[in-house]
Amino acid sequence: MNEAAQTLDGWYSLHLLYSVDWPSLRLLENDEMETLVTELQDFLKRQEEVHDKKEGSYAFYNITGQKADLILWMLRPTIDELNALELEFNKLQISDFLIPSYSYVSIIELSNYLAKESDEDPYQNEYVKKRLYPEVPKSRYICFYPMDKRRQGEDNWYMLDMEKRRELMRSHGMIGRGYAGKVKQFITGSVGLDEYEWGVTLFSDEMLQFKKLIYEMRFDEVSARYGDFGDFYVGVHLPADSLLSFFR
Numbered sequence: 001m002n003e004a005a006q007t008l009d010g011w012y013s014l015h016l017l018y019s020v021d022w023p024s025l026r027l028l029e030n031d032e033m034e035t036l037v038t039e040l041q042d043f044l045k046r047q048e049e050v051h052d053k054k055e056g057s058y059a060f061y062n063i064t065g066q067k068a069d070l071i072l073w074m075l076r077p078t079i080d081e082l083n084a085l086e087l088e089f090n091k092l093q094i095s096d097f098l099i100p101s102y103s104y105v106s107i108i109e110l111s112n113y114l115a116k117e118s119d120e121d122p123y124q125n126e127y128v129k130k131r132l133y134p135e136v137p138k139s140r141y142i143c144f145y146p147m148d149k150r151r152q153g154e155d156n157w158y159m160l161d162m163e164k165r166r167e168l169m170r171s172h173g174m175i176g177r178g179y180a181g182k183v184k185q186f187i188t189g190s191v192g193l194d195e196y197e198w199g200v201t202l203f204s205d206e207m208l209q210f211k212k213l214i215y216e217m218r219f220d221e222v223s224a225r226y227g228d229f230g231d232f233y234v235g236v237h238l239p240a241d242s243l244l245s246f247f248r
């Protein structure tokens, strides 16, 4: 059997995407709208508190285009917590006006392709811990998409030997490093958990940097030959204190 990469697995991840039922929302009286928004703001405040205590993290963005209006991304140590959070969100009044458009279950993942040999327990390494249990930034923009590594005829990622995959991932990493300070990337693995194999969640203060990075990667063999992509979602940060004007 071919050698599988070893993964370090961090927080569980749930991406929830919704479209807003604007015509129904417009029918709400002002006081009803205020109650609904306050309840959602309280939910987001609880997310912020968990984030501050470093017991999880989250992101809330307004999606551009018609595929969805909102993306809520939540990270927690267990899937049970995410399951409970989704239920809590479903019971908020705002959920009566939200139409689910996509969801994605995965886990923050690091592979050992570029890891250095060491006797140290990687889960105790401070750099690794920061990546497995990350603080999601509040950058102005988000870009999220699921993807697979191709398994088609001669182009089968899973049939490449470890050394070849290592070499290819090195080249992938070098391109990514060129965007240090411009784009922050989070890779979540979902083999056996969802339809795609990885989720790519990117943050930047400049939307154009997503296009530049992803375009450059398309010419790299890992993406050019072995990448298959799902739908792309991009959006703008939606701060909790702007929600009343957003929905009204």
Ligand code: VOV
Pocket (backbone or CB within 6 Å): 005, 109, 110, 111, 112, 113, 114, 147, 149, 169, 172, 173, 175, 176, 177, 179, 180, 183, 184, 185, 187, 198, 200, 213, 214, 217, 218, 223, 227
């Ligand atoms: C800021 C950009 C950036 C940087 C620095 C970066 C670096 C790295 C490194 C060093 C590693 C390997 C070790 C690890 O950390 O796991 C990875 C791993 C991975 N990546 Fe990446 N990636 C980036 C960005 C980045 C993008 C934009 C994409 C989407 C590809 C595209 O064409 O749209 C991507 C995909 C992935 C995936 C799916 C994996 C897991 C592959 C697997 O088979 O296991 N990635 N990635």
